[in-house]
Amino acid sequence: MASIWRYILAGLGLAALLVGIVAVVYLTLPHSASGPDLSRSKKTANGLFVASFEPERGVIRQGELQSWLLTLKTAAGAPVEGAAITVSGGMPQHNHGLPTSPQATDYLGEGRYRIDGVKFTMSGWWQLHFGISAAAGSDSVVFNIVL
């Protein structure tokens, strides 16, 4: 009797040890440091504006037409009004464009622009490029979205 329990205990101990080793290896491995920059707020390419991009309803739903908000501030933090915005993008790894053509449809005040008609039809890495022209000049920004 006692000897069976010893074996079971030993087995459990070894299993725990294995779990430990796997966990250590996993935690110390470098974590896909090469993935795209996923920040939702950043300086535009030439530093003219600070742009933030968020889904209007908070969540991204694959396969659904959604509206997003692009918020534009000057480097000094003032809202950017009256900007002309162009939208393009696609999936860099599949070399295809967007399945829809989103547009800036409304200005909501305080530098916020509604970008409607955004749809992500598959999981993976998407990019949205914005061309922005305003009183301060023209600049562009790219947001990466991974589903």
Place this chain on the structure above:
Amino acid sequence: MSVACLVALAALALLGGCGEPQFSDAEKKTIASLALNTLPSLKPDTTNQYADVPAAAALGSTLFFDAGMSRGGTVSCSTCHKIDRQFQDDLPQAVGVGRTNRRTMPLAGVARNPWFFWDGRRDSLWAQALTPLENPLEQAGNRAAFAHYIKKRFGERYERIFGRLPDLSTAPANASPLGSDAEKAAWNAMPASQQDDINRVYANIGKAIAAFERSIEPEQTRFDRFAIDLATGAKPEGDAALSPEEILGLKLFIGKANCVTCHNGPRFTDGAFHNTGVPPVDGLPPDRGRVDAVAQVQADPFNCLGKFRDGDESACRELRFMVKDGPQIMRAYKTPSLRGAADRPPYMHAGQFSTLDEVVAHYSKAPPSVEGVSEVHPLDLSDRERAALVAFLKTLSD
């Protein structure tokens, strides 16, 4: 019992062994997203106020199966969309009054599409239904004749749903803006108000048929039973247990072979348009897919932005934000659902491939497109991998 044996057991348990299929968490998530139980309930169609009216669906069903809805009285929707054949006809190109240039599409889950036809040249189920009715190769009718026919055969049923039929006593027997020269002339001679009356009856025919089509939904298959068991941690029993070959195929489908990038969600389609390098068929007229459909859906008087839509314009965002140009829509076709595909060869928009083996061989080789750029890249699958993909696709049929 030795310590070594226990260690081996512990290691096996860690690997999720004990003979059960092994899937990573990411794979499990993808598999769960393909199962039919994740299909959301059908959204209302605000552009068709009769979409969920039972009497409209009943009239629509009558019209769907009625060969009287054609010139000559020989062709109905069900001539090509056969109820016992997944609402398709097993032919490479459909045959109605004449031979068409495309393959009949099966209809399970059709009401969930944002776009209709292989190239998406219609933007609602009810606008779609009006196209074959007047296509000279399909039902070859004309809208004035359909209005008279409805009044004569189904007047009472129609009026109970849609209200009073217009006075058609002065309307020509045959007239349509799309018909023969004589029909066009007759149409153009009609006062605008009468054209409008007939267009209204015609749109309602589409809305009734669409109401019926909303009930055509995909059915659970072996794959779904397997996926549900996997998600709930139950051991798949009986036919829900997939064979090692089917599991290899599933892993390829959601992994190395990338099929799931386009064939995703519980219907195995992203509802979007892609050029996959499927070759054209010799002898058929040029077919450039989506690129030529854009202008057609924009010009359709029954599209979402037209005056026959019910509800408000907020329902028209697909049309408003559609991709109108660019190289990616050249020879792009709508990703078809793969549910039931194994039981209904041939495949592709003009029946280009007669077996699933040929389909998978196409993806493995990924030839360049004759026009535009194919989005698929060579996979160089082994014989075993190709067979496994086919075996997996069959689990979506039984």
